[in-house]
Amino acid sequence: MNWINNVVRPKIQKVFKKRDVPDNLWIKCGNCGEMVFHRDLAIALNVCPSCNFHMKLGTKERFQQLFDQGEYEEVALPDVAVDPLKFRDQKRYPDRIKEARSKTGRNDAVTVAHGALDGIETVISVQDFAFMGGSLGMAAGEGIVKGAQEALARKAPYVVIAAAGGARMQEGILSLMQMPRSIVAIQALREEGLPYIVVMTDPTTGGVTASYAMLGDVHIAEPGALIGFAGPRVIEQTIREKLPDGFQRAEYLLEHGMVDMVVHRHELKGTLARLIRLMTHRPASPRKDALPVVQPPVPAA
Template identity: 60%
Template sequence: MNWISNVVRPKIRGLWTKREVPDNLWVKCPETGTMVFYKDLEANQFVFPGSGYHQRIDARTRLRLFLDFAQWQEIEFPEPVTDPLRFRDERRYSDRLKAAKAKTGLKDAILVAEGKVEGVSLIVAVQDFEFMGGSLGMAAAEALIAGAEAAYERGVPFVLITASGGARMQEGILSLMQLPRTTVAVDRLKEAGLPYIVILTNPTTGGVTASYGMLGDIHIAEPGALIGFAGPRVIEQTIREKLPEGFQRSDYLLEHGMIDMVVARQDLRPTVARLCRLLMKLPEPPPEPTIDEDTLAEEAQLATAAEKPAEEPAAASGPQPA
């Protein structure tokens, strides 16, 4: 009985047991509906092959893909008073903040770090849409200002990667007051002659677009990013007209002169590094040494010859001396 209950029955049950499959093993493209293996999507920097759709990514993933060797030093910022208005709708604002911090592991919607891009030192601030829609509140503004001040003190470029729905409604007028504060921090960089480059990702709307999001020296947008103040649906309901195809998308804005360039995620690193060198008048990195095919063939032949054992001398013919 022990053999039957301990061996036979578990094997029979194992035939009918459902294997556990990770939830994110396959990812569906929002545009084409094609299923893509998660590892392939991750290797392509979360850009769907074929459609080129840029999936939204969190702040730490963005830094890992953007900075050299995925290494950075996080810049701390002072934390303001939490929930000064004691705001409550369906939930307390303080409870929403706790849930967002537990979900993302961030202090607020902006993560500021110091690192390098292709050897160029810079300060980069990344907005995380997973933290209450990347909304701008007092803490997020403190993070942005701390990043601008760090760039000013170190004399390096400041790069901002946006992803936001605008000002944070739970902080009311206090949130709107952060728009001029961040604008002053950006103006200080410009007075010092330091580059301020803005990378607009999907989505960038509301008060962020109306303030520091559109004050950069150069504006780069990812393909297909929604960029504007109010959303297309709100505009259509207001003017009672159908908007043009692709309205408020990055390609449309590039054609109408609102942004400077549209760059795929895989090309952001070399593009930003090249712009920083140009604006900071830094020397170009030395070119990598190239070896022609003939030299490679000769080195391969020498390596092969060195690996072969030495041939033993042939035995002499004829009688050997005693």
């Protein structure tokens, strides 16, 4: 009996033991419900190959898509007070910051980098929704302002990839003050004649929309992006009326003149390059390989 228990049974269990398989190999599209293999989704820049639904894209992936050969240099941002109001709700505010930093690997919601975009030195700020909903606090505000200052110093175009749920309530009035600060920084760019382009992704709302996100020389939106100040549910409850279909979505705003163009993520770099060359009076790119076209993977039959 001991021989059966100690030798035979463990060997049988080892043969039929299930392998430990990661649970994130397949990702479900939030629009059509299609299950997409994670590598195929990464190749497609987090765009569903079945319905073209634009899922959220991380900071690193944004930079790698837009900068030539994925090469760039991040800009150091000024330090700010972590918890100026000693705020606490269900958790202490420093604990929330720590969790967000651990989750994203970023110091805060906004990261700034510079590098070549189609051979043109460009400064890009990316607002990451994964970091506390991309909320605008003092650190994020410093990121937007520092990006503008870096563009001024380098005489370079400035591109902001916006994604936010609004101001960060844990910082109170200090977060709201980032709105006028960012406006002043953008005005300095305009006075120097430097291009300022905003790419609004899903979602771009609240104080971000009410400040630097709507001050671009050109406003680009990703397909289906929610863009506005208050959300549709809040508006419906306030005016007590049913909103039109697609209200506050990128395509609706394009029809009503709030954005200049809706651009598929795979075409974003090429569009930015053409706009920057047009706005800086530069000839079209002579390099055929400067703007690679990302082909989405063909879904399995």
